[in-house]
Amino acid sequence: MRMCLAKLIVFLLPRNTFGEFRKYYEVSWTSCSSMSFNPETRRLSVGLDSGTVSEFILSEDYNKMTSAKSYLAHQSRVTMVLFVLEMEWVLSTGQDKSFTWHCSESGRRLGTHRTSACASCLQFDIETRHAFVGDYSGQVTILKLEQDDCSVVTTFKGHSGSITALCWDPVQRTLFSGSSDHCIIMWDIGGRKGTAIELQGHNDKVQSLCYAHHTRQLISCGADGGIVVWNMDVKRQETPDWLDSDSCQKCDQPFFWNFKQMWDSKKIGLRQHHCRKCGKALCGKCSSKRSSIPLMGFEFEVRVCDGCFESITDEDRAPTATFHDSKHYVIHMHYDVTRGWLLTSGNDRIIKLWDMTPVVS
Structure with a gap:
């Protein structure tokens, strides 16, 4: 946590008071x-x-x-x-x-x-x-x-x-x-x-x-x-792992660097994409679907191929994380396991104390 004005500020936390300023100590000329x-x-x-x-x-x-x-x-x-x-x-x-x-x-x-x-x-x-x-x-x-x-x-x-x-x-x-x-x-x-x-x-x-x-x-x-x-x-x-290929692994359309296949098939090369679930190299048409895959860590919707999209069930899309808005650019945090309190500090010069017991339990 960076502290300006070359001073180390010590916050003491009495039982019934949070953030009461008690003392500071001059550390040195540097931050x-x-x-x-x-x-x-x-x-x-x-x-x-x-x-x-x-x-x-x-x-x-x-x-x-x-x-x-x-x-x-x-x-x-x-x-x-x-x-x-x-x-x-x-x-x-x-x-x-x-x-x-x-x-x-x-x-x-x-x-x-x-x-x-x-x-x-x-x-x-x-x-x-x-x-x-x-x-x-x-x-x-x-x-x-x-x-x-x-x-x-x-x-x-x-x-x-x-x-x-x-x-x-x-x-x-x-x-x-x-x-x-x-x-x-x-x-x-x-x-x-x-x-x-x-x-x-x-x-x-x-x-x-x-x-x-x-x-x-x-x-x-x-x-x-x-x-x-x-x-x-x-x-x-x-x-x-993302697979390497010179053409779409589903429709066999050449990618834009595959000059030989483009010339032989008289087709314009396509941009390469990857399915986040199977890792196959695909063209945009064959990977046009989007889905969340929480068990693979994707809580947001990501690109998947048509085949994988059909295999993902509603149960597979059930989130494995909860999201909360701190309403400031968090620089540092500290979690007190015994109390269930989360302390966050931001670049807005604000320190916030959160009761996490409703979500961490």
Whole structure:
């Protein structure tokens, strides 16, 4: 969450009052770009535009902040910071195309990994010491961290836009990635099947993700102002790979680059489309139908071929997500599982608190 005027504003939430301004603390001359708070230790880690991560300890009554230490983590803006109490590590990603981790006890840098593009998102699994790093190229890299070394486990490439949000479910061992391509992908890591389920429910880039473990519901917020609650307790299907062909796989009409068939058949080439259900390459006439396919993640109507359209029943079209309008461009959100409250902040300088118990239950 970006904070202007180079100040970190601390909002205290008394039991009967929301958003009461109590205190602010001057961090430095540069703007804050990210933060992480650990309630158990009251440790606040703040990433700055300068590339530094500053650490503060909050008093028990939350009315005082004491500067603890600073980490020279990056050479440019810190995009995300995480404090891992179990390891006593401070993890961070930056626009300098790097992921770093430091020892929070000594302040010493333990290691650095160079990413293929500016790193944008970060998640960490405590049990396996795996770090998930998303970047602007649309790639998610899984790293195995040791005390002073790391190794690349694998990389996921499924988005056509930059990674804007990551969410890790340690119970089902599932990673969710949101992107500027408006799409969310669920990566089945624990099942070791390489399954990738797409969720299409936003009309603009996905800004933030969180997961309600007890109900198996994913909450996503987007730049379109939408808050989408996804039911992940259903058997979803992978979207098929798009097939390659030089002609329509139903009527055999040549596509516009197939000069030989165009010449032989004396026909004008057609534009290529794909059925979202079967993945076949088709002309516009053979894929003129539209349908939602919620179990494949398509909550909006998408292009399907005539044959697949006939096979989709009304039961197949039953939505697996609910849609809500936040009425502002959401930049960041936080979900309190214990209370069922969702906090959203927007570029309209407004913070909103939502009671999600009617839809997340």
